[in-house]
Amino acid sequence: MSEPGLSAIMSERRQLINLAYRLLGSLAEAEDAVQETYTRWYALSAQQRAAIAAPGAWLTTVAGRICLDLLGSARARRERYVGEWIPEPLPEPTEWGTGRPGATADPADRVTLDESVNMAFLVVLESMTPAERVAFILHDVFRYPFADVAEIVGRTPAACRKLASSARRRIRAARAPASPAAEQARVVRDFKRAWEAKDIRALIGLLDPDATAIADGGGLASAELRPLEGGERVARACVEIAARLSDMTLVESTVNGQPGLVGRLNGVTVTVYAFAVADGRITHIWAIRNPEKLRPWTAGA
Structure with a gap:
């Protein structure tokens, strides 16, 4: 099996940024997590990289574990935070990289905006345990099977199913009827x-x-x-x-x-x-x- 090319590996970056932002609520932390993911990929030998059948799945697993660790340490950091902590807001993607206020240079760093990144949703995610948040986002938002979620979270598929169910209850309890x-x-x-x-x-x-x-x-x-x-x-x-x-x-x-x-x-x-x-x-x-x-x-x- 040959080693995947650079373009194939970097094409996963957008998906990883989208995942990490939803898990961490911070674009800056998401970028750091994705950078660390790629650092670990290139720390492997060429033979090890060539032996990985699904590089995208490998990158997602590593990114998920990094985010899980960061969520655990974030709780302690946010207890020391001055005042209230709110997730990092994102502008309209069309404004990114245009030279206007709200621009970022790399199109691969743009986050796809949908219901799973509106501020009310992200605030509810902050109330979840790290494991709940990871299980819910991976399964309910990104549609990963619980067998794959279990590998990232380090629990059984049945336990991850319960975590996602608990997270859904939190979402339902906090969500008001959405206005058009x-x-x-x-x-x-x-x-x-x-x-x-x-x-x-x-x-x-x-x-x-x-x-x-x-x-x-x-x-x-x-x-x-x-x-x-x-x-x-x-x-x-x-x-x-x-x-x-x-x-x-x-x-x-x-x-x-x-x-x-x-x-x-x-x-x-x-x-x-x-x-x-x-x-x-x-x-x-x-x-x-x-x-x-x-x-x-x-x-x-």
């Missing part, structure tokens, strides 16, 4: 206009009474350290931000595949806002301000 995309876009657009006008009554009307806003500054940008709860409280905070940051412009954008907003100062992205909308009202706002998490939005700015 057009309605989400309309609500976010109306929210933007009310925010720019500092119209607190309109903002309150667009927010669910139990709405929650969570900001992530990571100690590198100013942000509330704890969630803001209650529609009126969130609305008043928005008005305060609009008054304090009068030079900030709000731009409608796609955030993790759903309608969102981008806050820019002097043309530089300083905040990305993701939303969850149910029954015509905003139930959650996630404001990502940590500049390290805004790299895909600021490269080329």
